[in-house]
Amino acid sequence: MSEANVLFDAPGPRARRRNAILTAVSVAVLLGIAALVIWKLNEEEQFQGRLWSPFIEGDVWTNLILPGLWNTLRAALVGSVLALLFGAVFGLGRLSDHWWIRVPAGAVVEFFRAIPLLILIFLAFFVPPAVSPIIATGPLGTFQRMAVENFLFLFGVEINYGTVTVPAFAALVFGLTMYNGSVLAEVIRAGVLSVPRGQSEAAYAVGLRKNGVMRLILLPQAITAMMPAIVSQMVVLLKDTALGFVIAYQDLLHAGFKQVPPNFHNNLIQAAIVVAVIYIAINLALSRLATWLEQRSRRSTKSAARTLTAEGAPPAAGLGPV
Amino acid sequence: MDQLFDFSPVFDHHEKILEGFEATVRLAVVSAVLSLILGTILVAMRVSPTPVLRATGTFYVNVMRNTPLTLVLLLSSLCVSDTLGILVSDDPRTNYYWFGVFGLSAYTSTFVCEALRSGINTVPLGQAEAARSIGLTFTQSLRMIILPQAFRTVIAPLGSVLIAMIKNTTVVIVASYAEAAAFMKEMFDDYGASIPIFLGFALGFMVLTLPTGFFFGWLAKRMAVAR
Numbered sequence: 001m002s003e004a005n006v007l008f009d010a011p012g013p014r015a016r017r018r019n020a021i022l023t024a025v026s027v028a029v030l031l032g033i034a035a036l037v038i039w040k041l042n043e044e045e046q047f048q049g050r051l052w053s054p055f056i057e058g059d060v061w062t063n064l065i066l067p068g069l070w071n072t073l074r075a076a077l078v079g080s081v082l083a084l085l086f087g088a089v090f091g092l093g094r095l096s097d098h099w100w101i102r103v104p105a106g107a108v109v110e111f112f113r114a115i116p117l118l119i120l121i122f123l124a125f126f127v128p129p130a131v132s133p134i135i136a137t138g139p140l141g142t143f144q145r146m147a148v149e150n151f152l153f154l155f156g157v158e159i160n161y162g163t164v165t166v167p168a169f170a171a172l173v174f175g176l177t178m179y180n181g182s183v184l185a186e187v188i189r190a191g192v193l194s195v196p197r198g199q200s201e202a203a204y205a206v207g208l209r210k211n212g213v214m215r216l217i218l219l220p221q222a223i224t225a226m227m228p229a230i231v232s233q234m235v236v237l238l239k240d241t242a243l244g245f246v247i248a249y250q251d252l253l254h255a256g257f258k259q260v261p262p263n264f265h266n267n268l269i270q271a272a273i274v275v276a277v278i279y280i281a282i283n284l285a286l287s288r289l290a291t292w293l294e295q296r297s298r299r300s301t302k303s304a305a306r307t308l309t310a311e312g313a314p315p316a317a318g319l320g321p322v
Numbered sequence: 323m324d325q326l327f328d329f330s331p332v333f334d335h336h337e338k339i340l341e342g343f344e345a346t347v348r349l350a351v352v353s354a355v356l357s358l359i360l361g362t363i364l365v366a367m368r369v370s371p372t373p374v375l376r377a378t379g380t381f382y383v384n385v386m387r388n389t390p391l392t393l394v395l396l397l398s399s400l401c402v403s404d405t406l407g408i409l410v411s412d413d414p415r416t417n418y419y420w421f422g423v424f425g426l427s428a429y430t431s432t433f434v435c436e437a438l439r440s441g442i443n444t445v446p447l448g449q450a451e452a453a454r455s456i457g458l459t460f461t462q463s464l465r466m467i468i469l470p471q472a473f474r475t476v477i478a479p480l481g482s483v484l485i486a487m488i489k490n491t492t493v494v495i496v497a498s499y500a501e502a503a504a505f506m507k508e509m510f511d512d513y514g515a516s517i518p519i520f521l522g523f524a525l526g527f528m529v530l531t532l533p534t535g536f537f538f539g540w541l542a543k544r545m546a547v548a549r
Contacts, residue, residue, distance in 0.1 A: 007442065007468065008371050009454065015371075023372045030378055044406050114535075115527045116489035118503045119520065126507070126515040134325050235388070242390030246495060253393055269401045276389045276397075283388035 041269075051267040054260055055274050068255025069278065075169060075251065076238045078155075079176030083237065084230070086177055087184025094189050097210070105185075112182035117175050118243055125171035125247050128157075128164040136162025168249035172241065180237045187233060187308065191226030192218050195305040225305035228294035235286045239279070252278060331513040332522040342505030343526045349422060349491045349501055350530070354484055356427035361434025368439055379435070386432040391425075391493050398425035399497035415499070422494035426487065433483045441476030442468070474545040481538025485531045502526060 011019060041047060054060045093105030112120070135144050141162065148159040155170035166174075195218050203217040242253045256275035261268045297307045332339070367379030386394065399421045402408055410420040445468050453463035492503035500508070506523045513519070 007369055007450070007464070008460075011371065019371050022370075023374055026372055026375045026378075030374065040406060040408075046405075110532075111524075111528070114531045115524045116492040116503065118492040118495065119506055119523055119527070122503065122507055122510070123517075123520045126510045127517060127520060130510075130515040131326060131517065239388070239390040242392040243493065245392050245396075246493075253390065253396075257393070257396060266405075268405050269397075272393060272397045272401055276385075276393055279390055279393065280385060280388040284384070287388070 046269055048265075051265055051270045054264040054267065055270065060260060060264075064255045064259050065252065065274075065278075068250060068252040068259075071169075071250050071255075072238070072241050072244075072252040075172050075176065075241045075244060075249070076234070079173050079180065079241070080234050080237055082173065082177040083181040083184055083233075086181025087188050089185075090182065091185035091188030092192070092214070094185065095192055109182040109185045112178045113186070117179040117240055118246065120178050121171050121175035121243060121247060124166055124174035125168065128166050132159070132164035133162050168244055168247045171247060172244040172249050175243070176237055176240055180233060180240070183236075184230065184233055187226050187229045188222070191222035191229070191305065191308060194225050194308065195221045195303075199304055221303040221305045224297050224300060224303040224307075226308045227297060228290045229308040231286060231290035231293060235283045235290070238283060238286065242279075326516070327518060328516070329518040329522075331509065331516065332518050335509065335513070336522075338505060338509060339502075339522055339526060342500070342502035342523070343530070345499070345501040345505075346488070346491050346526075346530070349419070349426065349494055349499070350488045353423050353426040353430060353487060353491070356423060357430035357434050357487065360427055360431035361438060364431055364435035365438040365442070368435060369442060383432045383435055386429055387436070389429075391429050391490055392496055394429045395422065395425040395493055395497040398422070398428070418497055418499040422497040422499040425497060426490060426494065430483065430487045430490070433486070434480065437476050437479040437483055438472070440479065441472040444475045445471045471547050474542075474547050477538060477545055478542035481535060481542065484538070485534055488530050488534065489527065 009015075090105045090109050093101050094109060096102045096105070132144060135141060144164070145159055145162075148157055148164055152170070155173060156167040157170050158165050192214075199217055199221065200213050203213040208216065241251055244251045245253045245258070248254065253275055256278075257268070257271050260271050294307055294309060297303065364379050364383060367375040368383070370376060370379075399418055402424075403410075403417060403421045409417055411417045449467055449471065450463060453467040458466065491501055494501055495504045495507075502523055506519065509519050510516075
C-alpha cells in the first residue's frame with residue numbers, strides 16, 4: 001500500500017516479518033478452503049465436461065440465454081426510465097412549498113421505501129385479475145377499461161369482459177418503478193438540497209421565479225451531483241429484475257437457471273455460475289460508469305453542489321437525512 | 323365497491339399474517355447477527371496489511387454485491403444444499419431456513435463490510451498520526467482513537483443495510499422457506515387476492531422497518547462525532 005493509511009504506518013523490519021508470516025498463514029487457510037470446495041465438487045462429480053457443454057453450444061445461447069438477457073435488460077430499461085420519472089415527480093413534489101403537495105408525496109415515497117419489492121410485484125401480478133371484475137361493475141369500470149385500453153396495453157396488460165390480466169413483465173416493471181422510483185425520489189431531493197443555498201438566493205435576487213430557480217439553477221447543478229448515485233441505483237434495479245424469477249418472468253435467471261438445467265443433466269451449479277458471471281459483468285460495467293461519473297463530477301467546476309457518492313442509496317426509510 | 327376494501331380476511335386470519343412475520347423476524351435476526359460477524363471479518367481482510375487477504379476480500383465483495391440476491395439464494399438452497407447434498411438438518415423446513423440464512427448473510431455481509439470500510443475511511447489521517455506521535459501503540463490507537471470514531475459514523479449506513487436486509491428476507495421465498503411474502507401469496511390463493519391482504523402485509527413490514535430506521539437515525543444523531 002503506497003498511499004498513507006489511517007490504520008498502518010510504513011512497516012518496519014519486525015512488521016514486515018510479521019506480515020510475511022500472516023501472508024503465509026492466510027494463503028494456507030485460503031488454499032485449504034479452496035481445496036475443500038474442489039474436493040466436494042469433485043466428489044459430487046460436478047467437473048464433468050458434459051455439465052459445462054451446453055454453455056459452449058451456440059443454440060443454447062441464441063435460443064435461451066440471449067433472449068433471457070434481452071428480457072432482463074428490457075425490464076431494467078423500462079423500469080429505470082419509469083423510476084426516474086416517478087422519482088423526479090415525487091422528489092420534486094417533496095420539495096414543494098405547498099404542504100398539500102409535500103405531505104402526500106412524502107407519504108408515498110416513505111411507504112414504497114418501507115416495504116419489500118417482492119410484495120409489490122405480488123400486488124401487481126395477483127390482485128388485478130381478482131379485483132378488476134368488481135371494479136368493472138362499479139362507477140370506476142369505464143375508467144378502468146380506458147386506462148387499460150389507452151395506456152396500460154403498452155406493457156401487455158389486457159382486459160377481457162372486465163377482467164384485467166397483468167403479464168409478469170408489467171408486474172415486474174410496476175414493482176421496480178415504485179420501489180426504485182421512491183429511492184430515486186430521495187436521491188433527487190438530496191441532490192437538489194446539496195446545491196448551496198447561495199445559488200437559489202442569488203437566482204431569486206436576479207428576479208427568477210420558483211420555476212426558473214428550479215429549472216435553470218438548481219436542477220442542472222443537482223443532476224451533475226446526483227448522476228453517480230442514480231447510476232448505482234440502476235445497478236440495484238438491474239439486480240432486482242431477477243425477482244421476476246418468482247413470478248416466472250422469462251429473464252436471464254429464468255432462462256439460464258430454470259430452462260437450461262432440466263435439459264442438460266441438471267447442471268444447476270454450472271448454470272448458476274454462468275448466469276452470475278453475466279450479471280456481474282453488466283453490473284461491474286455500470287459501477288465503473290458510476291465511479292467515473294463521480295470522479296468527473298468532483299473535478300467539475302460547473303456545479304457548486306456536493307457530489308452524491310456512487311456508494312448509492314440514501315438512508316433507508318425512517319433514518320431521515322443524515 | 324365495498325367488496326374491494328373488505329378487511330375481513332385480514333382480521334379473520336391475522337394469526338396467519340403473524341405466523342409469516344414470525345418467520346421473517348427469525349430470518350432477519352439470525353441473518354443480522356451472522357452478516358455482522360461475516361462483514362467484520364471481511365472488512366478486517368479488506369484493510370489488512372496482507373495483499374492476499376485484501377485481494378480475496380475485494381473479490382468476494384465484488385462478486386457477491388453484483389450478483390442478484392435471488393441467484394445467491396437459489397445457489398445456496400438448490401445448488402449447495404440439494405445438489406451437493408450438504409444438509410444442516412434432516413427436517414426440510416429447518417434445513418431451508420438455515421440455507422436461507424446463509425445466503426442472506428453471505429449477501430448482506432458484503433454491504434456491512436462496505437459500510438464499515440467507509441466508516442474507517444472517514445477517520446481523518448491526522449487522528450492516527452496524532453495518536454502515533456503521542457506514543458500510542460497500534461492496538462491502543464485502534465482501540466481508543468480510530469474504532470470509536472469509525473463505529474459512530476457507520477451507525478446510520480449500518481441501519482440502512484439492516485433495513486434493506488429485513489426487506490430482502492422476502493426473497494428467501496425462492497429458497498423454499500415460507501416467510502411473510504410466501505404467506506401473503508398463500509393467502510392470495512386461499513381467500514382471493516385483495517388489496518386489504520396486501521395492506522395487512524405492507525403494514526407488517528412497515529412495523530418492522532420504520533421503527534428500526536427511527537432507532538438507528540436517533541442513535542446516529544446521538545453518537546455523531548462533532549467535526
